[in-house]
Amino acid sequence: MSKKQILKWKHIVLILLVLVLSVCGKAWRDFPKHYKSLSYVTIVHVLYYKLCKRHLVWEFTPSNFNWRLLRIIHIFIVTPSLVLLFLSKYPKARWKQLCYLVKWVLSSSIVEYIAHKQKMIQYKHGWNIFWSSVLYAMMYILSSLFTKRPLLTFFLSVCSIVFFIIKFKVPIKSKQLFSRRFDTIVDCFYHSKLEDLL
Template identity: 30%
Template structure:
């Protein structure tokens, strides 16, 4: 299923011709990849969710790399490439709801298949809430990248604090 999502992302970007706009949205594609890398770094020993490989040779590292460098950036590209005119608030709202629905729907399928495992209080509900924050942040990053990077720091600190993720700073020995 995970490998299929990576292929679907590639094919969708190709069919929709969103790849033509990659330079316009490249920094936001990097932002979403950085977010996933940050999660993997901070939660390496205390993961809130973990993706289970469907295929033996497609191990956890390859799986995370496919999401970090293909699925998440390509969906950010598709989300931003077809963002509606801001004159129509209903179209904007429907655009957000569509993408949040896609992410929640796919994660629901992964959950019932056992391809995603939750721990330490995380659940599909928390993922849905996170998606409701993530998509506006993608748009905000496109419009105001420095502001979004700065705003992402307290958001990250909140999630680390709320889910009691152990973060220790190594003190060098003399």
């Protein structure tokens, strides 16, 4: 089996692992209760790919996997399943909430660190596991806050987006050098080794 095929199977195993945990944890039963939070997380995930289209700070390494399909699976299935699993067992006591949050952030960060070492996730433009941990903490906190305090969640989301744009120098107002007809070619460049070389 080639390295690309092994990487493809690693992605499949990771996706299946999250789905199995979600099913075994019976988190799907709480979907009607948390669907707004899951929609929020999905929208933020899509927004990341839209705003950082030409300046992705982290990205899944596709290798033998259609990169669009891999993104769609993570945006609409994996990440919402992870958040649903988190929210379904979210405790009510403040101290327990803090311990629960720390456990989830550490667990998610460890899994991502292993995935990064296995070349399943690439970091660019100064991103590292520390920033991923911060992002996990924000994702879990804001998803739990969304249904109770949507305006506050929206405000904190906008502040964090602005912070990350400034911190990682994301070019928001860059002029498009190519028309939409060439988007596919440009996307292939940004998802290949050529981007690292140039």
